[in-house]
Amino acid sequence: MTTAAPDSTLYAALERIEQALARLEVAVAAVPPVSEVADLRTRHRKLKEQVKQEIQQLDLLLANLPQ
Numbered sequence: 001m002t003t004a005a006p007d008s009t010l011y012a013a014l015e016r017i018e019q020a021l022a023r024l025e026v027a028v029a030a031v032p033p034v035s036e037v038a039d040l041r042t043r044h045r046k047l048k049e050q051v052k053q054e055i056q057q058l059d060l061l062l063a064n065l066p067q
Helices: 004-030 034-063
Strands: none
Touching: none
16 A cells, blocks of 8 residues: 555645635625625615505506596
C-alpha cells in the first residue's frame, strides 16, 4: 500500500468542503436583508387587500348588471 491514496482522498474531501463553503457563501449573499423582507411582506399584504377590495367591487358591479 502507498500513502499517496489516503492523501489524495483527503485532498479531494477538503476540495469538496471548500466548494460547498463557496456555494454557501454565494447563497448567503443572495438572501435579502431582514428589513427588505419585512418591507416586501408589508407591501404584499397591502396589495393583497387592495386586490380583494377591487374584486369585491367587480362582484357588486356584475351583480347589478341587467340580466
